[in-house]
Amino acid sequence: MTLERTGVDRGAQPVRITDVAALAGVSIGTASKALNGTGQLRDSTRARVKDAAEKLGFVGDARARALSSGRTYTVGMITTDSFGRFSIPVLLGAEDAxxxxxxxxxxxxxxxxxxxxxxxxxxxxxxxxDGIIVTGRSADARPPIDVSIPVVYAFTPSTSADDVSITLDDEAGSAAVAAHVLTLGRSRVAVVTGPSRHRSAERRVAGAASVLGSRLVTPPLFGEWSERWGRQAVDVLARQSPDVDAIVCGSDQIARGVCDRLRELGRSVPGDVAVTGFDDWDVMALASRPPLTTVDLRLEELGRVAGQALLGLIDGGAAASASVAPALVIRESTAGP
Amino acid sequence: MTLERTGVDRGAQPVRITDVAALAGVSIGTASKALNGTGQLRDSTRARVKDAAEKLGFVGDARARALSSGRTYTVGMITTDSFGRFSIPVLLGAEDAxxxxxxxxxxxxxxxxxxxxxxxxxxxxxxxxDGIIVTGRSADARPPIDVSIPVVYAFTPSTSADDVSITLDDEAGSAAVAAHVLTLGRSRVAVVTGPSRHRSAERRVAGAASVLGSRLVTPPLFGEWSERWGRQAVDVLARQSPDVDAIVCGSDQIARGVCDRLRELGRSVPGDVAVTGFDDWDVMALASRPPLTTVDLRLEELGRVAGQALLGLIDGGAAASASVAPALVIRESTAGP
Structure with a gap:
């Protein structure tokens, strides 16, 4: 049973569990167990506590609280992403908030x-x-859902500018990683990323290109979000731009494939070529040889911001669309020996 | 019953049960019974009411239904696993049921x-x-939760034999993969797995050993659930048992590391050494070179069985603990050229 006060000021002082416990002559823990129907208690004790709660008009029960407030204190979270690599951290952050x-x-x-x-x-x-959070596996915008209660879109934005969408700032993340590569003194940089039709691929390229400028030795290589493409891209670069000294990748999977293929070709990372990923997906970024400098998407934070925005809307306040900046994580693939 | 329309023209009056009854040509009481699945009605009447409700976009109010039935038609799912690789498929399967x-x-x-x-x-x-499903990241048993409503444990069993626990049959999965290795004609097999303190590591070893018998050329190598341990284990085997012709691994991550290290040592998979994983975790099993023969944990099915067991308990029926047998998935790491 949730025993908190509901809201700041709902008229008179709300009755607390301490009041119930005092009237029944039991400890707070016992009162809580009695009201929750848990623990080992004598029936008479349980009955005494319930009597006290009733006399005082104690509203500990969420259903009763919901009825009295006109709210259900319940929020729906809709995800299109059964696999969950992206949506689950978003859900967890939102659930936290x-x-x-x-x-x-x-x-x-x-x-x-x-x-x-x-x-x-x-x-x-x-x-x-009371409200709905909508998320998914893609950063590409989706049509809005048609409901008359507050909605916040998280990670996957709504196509409608009227909606509140909390998104990832792919460009900022990619710009940060590109800037890091330049501070290492690298000057012949290639970008290898996913399909050009994906908003996140395109925006990550834009962020990197804005920083790299003429240090970009070849047009961005678009392909797929896979290790295999990372390996293939290294072969492409070995023919086209053999003097590349840094490869900025659109995902950790691509970067891991890049590292593997470079090693097979006898090129050292980061000695000969610095490599960066994007996602900070531990099973890729940490298992890569060497571990990857990458970009932490901060999806839990994104979910938290979305959850807070939804709470604001439910409470009748305003909320605006926002983007969450990912964070650079430096490891051996750029900073190693 | 409160009757709200969701859908396009939400500005209009909500559809009421009177509208449904009128369109179907029945009384309000009959319409209510038809929609609630209660009462003695002809099938044709029930179908006519449902058609009318569908045409009008009639949605009964779940809260009203809950109040009238004494149930909330709501179930809690508790997971300890924020990362979600194991618990999320379980949750999805349970949610489906x-x-x-x-x-x-x-x-x-x-x-x-x-x-x-x-x-x-x-x-x-x-x-x-109305009930709770408890899951987590580990197959090791956990203490039961203390509530007085139906509970089913999924993947992570309860330590109490009185509880209903739906678990994965690790032994059956491991026995199946070991039997597959023997059908390939391999006869000098090693087992490489995770920490011996983990129930799943220990049970997978037991399942494999029961089938392999004297074809097991070395005691099982316990280590960690990582690619790195897979690579290290190959080095151990190269010294101890250089004539190994199959390596049965306790996870896909280990198996992937095993394949990588074998390739680096110039040994072909499966030509020289057949390798098997466990989990069918796509980013490992499919990205491995070669792709892994492995064991699909069927966690969604496990979740579905748990959800059905919980529904049974909530409806006042009985439910028993059960285990779900995983399924062998054959790929190039054993069946390749």
Missing amino acids: LSAGQMAVLLCDTRDDHVREAHYLRSLAARGV | LSAGQMAVLLCDTRDDHVREAHYLRSLAARGV
Whole structure:
């Protein structure tokens, strides 16, 4: 049972569990167990506590609290991403912010299925949730959902500028990593990234190019988000631009493939070629040989910001779209011996 | 029942059960029974009401339904695993089963923090959830939670035999992969796995050893769940048992490291040495060179079984502990050229 006061000022002083415990002549712990139906207590003790709670009008029960406030203290989180590498940290950050705001979170995994999404939206409406967070696996914008309660889009923005979308600042992250490469004294840099149709690939290239300028020795190589593409890109570069001294990659998977292939070709990282990733995905960035300098997406922070924005909207305040800047993480692939 | 329309024209009046009843040509009571699945009605009547409800976009209010049934149609899912590689598929499978049972799922991530877990249990009790699923990142048993509603443990079992725990049959998975290795004609097999204190490491070894018998040329090598340990283990085997012709690994990460190191030593996979993983974790199993024969944990299925068990308990039925057998997935690391 949640035993907090609900809100700052709902009229008279709310009754507290301490009041209930005092009236029943038991400890707070015992009162809590009695009201929650947990623990080993005598029936008579349980009954005495419940009587006291009733006499005082104690509202510890979330359902009662919901009825009295017209709110359900429940928020829906809709994700299209069953795999979860991107959406799960976002969900966790949002859940952190929302549970601090006494909100319970209903998880709705739509699996990229429009029918399933529509079903969930009806179900959330029927449950009277106070708001919805929408997330997904892609940074590409998606059409807004059609509901009349507060909604915040996290990581995956809405196509509507009227909506509140909290996104990742890919350009800033990529600019930071490119600037780091220049501070190492590298001057013949290549960029290897994912498919050009992906907003994140395109924006990461833009961020890096803005910093690298003429130090970019070849047009960005667009391919796929895979280690294999990283290995293939090294072969392309070995023919086209054999004097490259740094490779800025659009993901950790690509960077790991780049490192593997460079090693196979007898080129040292970072001695001959500095390599950077993007994502700070531990199983890639730390398992890479050498471990990768990369960009931490700070997705939990992004989720937290989204959760706080939603709490603000639910409380009747305003919230604006924002982007969260990722953080440079320096490891051996640029800073090694 | 409160009757709200979700969907396009939400500015319009919400659809009411009177509208549904009128369109179907039945009384309000009959319409209500048809939509709630209660009462004695002809199938054709029920179908007519449902058609009418669908045409009008009628959505019954879950809160009203909850009040009238004494249930909240809400289930808590508690996970200790913020990273989510194991727990998220379990959660998704459970959510799939539960949402088919009209249950909404409250996500509670305890982050391995007892205080946080206690907080969530109080919050779930306060919300009157109908049941709880407990999961986590480890297959090692955990102490039961102290609540008086139905609970099912998924992947991470309860230490109490009185509880319903749905677990992974590690031994069966490992026995299947060992049997596959023997069908390839391999006869000098090594096992490389994670820490011996982990139940899953120990049980996977037991499953493999039961099938391999004297074909196991060296005692199992226990280490860590990492690619690095896989690479190191190959060096150990190169000294101790250079004639090994198959290496059965306790995880895909280990197997990937094994493949990498074998390649570096000029040994072909599977030509010289067949290699198997465990987990079917795509970023490891598919990115490995060659791609790994491995064991699909079927965690979504495990979650689904757990969700169905919980639905059974909530409906007042019985449910028993069970284990889900993982499935062998054959790829190039054993079946290649």
